[in-house]
Amino acid sequence: MEFKEVTGGVCAAKGFQAAGVHCGFRANPNKKDLALIVADVRCTAAGMYTSNKVKGAPITVDKAHLTDGHAQAILVNSGNANTCAANGIDLANECCRLAAGALGLKEEDILPSSTGVIGQPMTIDPFAKGIPEAAAQLAGGEAGSTAAAQAIMTTDTYPKQYALQFTLGGKTCTLGAIGKGSGMIAPNLATLLTFYTTDAAISAEMLDKAIHQVVPATYNQLSVDLDTSTNDTLLILANGLAGNEPVTAEGEDYDNFVAALTAIAEHMAALHASDGEGASHLITCQVSHAKDKATARAIAKSVVCSNLFKAAVFGRDANWGRILCAIGYTPGDFSIDKVCVWLSSAAGEVYVCENAAYHPYSEEDAAKVLAEHDVLVKVDMGTGDASAKAWGCDLTYDYVKINGDYRT
DSSP, X not given: OOOEEOSOGGGOSTTEEEEEEOOSSSSOTTSOOEEEEEEEEEEEEEEEEOOOSSXXXXXXXXXXXXXXXXXXXXXEEEEEOOOSOTTHHHHHHHHHHHHHHHHTOOGGGEEEEEEEETTOOOOSHHHHHHHHHHHHTXXXXXXXXXXXXXXXXXXXXXXXXXXXXXXXXXXXXXXXXXXEOSSSOOOSSSOSEEEEXXXXXXXXXXXXXXXXXHGGGTGGGBXXXXXXXXXXXXXXXXXXXXXXXXXXSSSHHHHHHHHHHHHHHHHHHHHHHHTOTTOSOEEEEEEEEESSHHHHHHHHHHHHHOHHHHHHHHTTOXXXXXXXXXXXXXXXXXXXXXXXXXXXXXXXXXXXXETTEEOOOOHHHHHHHHHSSEEEEEEEOSSOSEEEEEEEEOOOHHHHHHHHTTTO
């Protein structure tokens, strides 16, 4: 399956516009805090959400609005999570009513989402101010997508967006995404906040099946700090304007759609990990020759979640014993006798562990490898043919500083 990278993020596909404005959720008037993503026509839609028992009010509304598998717009605010608020669900419903009025859509076709401080008082006033402004500023292409991506940021240091073109049934289709999230990232069902749009024609049932197939190997393999947010949400809209024969069952077209979705999800997961709060390194762990897929995924995630190893990467210390330690406490029945480990980056590669024991290497070369921003840990289990990836970041002093005064 071949993909073509294109610009435009969440507005790259035909028939989508987006906007981002400042409406008052955040004190800084120079920071956008309300995003709107709108399709020209009603879409099939699906979503996945946090596994946290404490959930943001918008998630309850999203689930209700997606019972028919359709939607046409996504409304997102940053700065206030609308979580643990007595009037939270009423506010989420009211902002959908306001958006529906501004866009000429049905209230049930609006999907709300929120991110920011948990447990803060919230009123409808910023929505009432910002929704008409965002509706008036809707734009296609990169401009619209970038504005929306900026508006959903919290501690992110840059907007995150990506898009690919691919072919379904001889028709060119486009799939794009924006996302936010730099902390409270250890999703167990979806991720952070991330929104996908596509002009491919695909049924709601197959759209739901696709995201449930892709998320476990991508977003669920991402961690910054082992904290699962209350608002993690993935939403996807498909408007069918590409003109392909609708995907309504498994087959070649469905597989190609899943491949494109996987490629974007992997790219976005790496962007989120790379921008982890205070991070100076992206850590990717690539596990090969594990006995099964579940074991490969668990081992890869165990490595990127190890605070000891994350700290070692920050200090440019090739302490491979911490990698073996993380592998060793991974749940599951597997042998570590044949484990081999390499540390790799743009500066080269060092072979640090062979058959679960020290392999001679240059500490100077290893330090150069770890000096690069992107660090790859390659783990060969030597016991099977399953593989998996996971994404994380180093642990720095700045992470503590950021979260020590998050509300200010």
